[in-house]
Amino acid sequence: MARLVVLRFENDETAERFVRQVDTWWLDGEGYPATTEGMYQTPTKFHEPDHQPSGWRWGPKHNWQICHDCGMPSVGYANNHKAIIFDAINLLEKPSKNTLERMTEKPKVNPETGVIWELE
Numbered sequence: 001m002a003r004l005v006v007l008r009f010e011n012d013e014t015a016e017r018f019v020r021q022v023d024t025w026w027l028d029g030e031g032y033p034a035t036t037e038g039m040y041q042t043p044t045k046f047h048e049p050d051h052q053p054s055g056w057r058w059g060p061k062h063n064w065q066i067c068h069d070c071g072m073p074s075v076g077y078a079n080n081h082k083a084i085i086f087d088a089i090n091l092l093e094k095p096s097k098n099t100l101e102r103m104t105e106k107p108k109v110n111p112e113t114g115v116i117w118e119l120e
Contacts, residue, residue, distance in 0.1 A: 006081055008042065015039060019092065040088040043078040063089050 009015035019036045040062075047053065047067045055068040064073045065087060077083055 006085070008081070012041075036092060038085070038090040039092050040084050040090060042084055042088075043073045045072055046075045046078060047072040049075070058087070063087055 007015075007018070009018065016039075019039050022036045043064060047070055051067070051070060053067040053069055056065050057068050058064070059066040059071065059073075065077055065083070066073050
């Protein structure tokens with residue numbers, strides 16, 4: 001079995017330093033190696049709660065779900081680490097043709113039922 005541990009750093013430089021060191025880091029000196037699987041940028045500015053959005057879209061920089069009007073994510077979305085990990089760009093992943101294809105691929109939908117093929 002393996003465990004995935006998610007940490008949030010409020011300082012980008014501290015997070016980057018941690019990621020550089022974790023591949024050679026040994027927990028408690030007991031010989032348990034850890035490897036870095038991903039690093040994701042989290043929002044620090046948020047959509048105003050009194051503003052009624054006209055819709056949501058995927059942001060071009062970090063691939064967050066942002067307000068169509070103001071370009072900011074909601075507080076609820078930003079605090080949902082599952083959404084950030086699922087949607088955002090992994091900063092440790094080296095961009096490739098496959099990465100771009102995966103990020104821009106539209107889901108395959110059954111035209112008769114409107115259901116995504118993979119979920120049927």
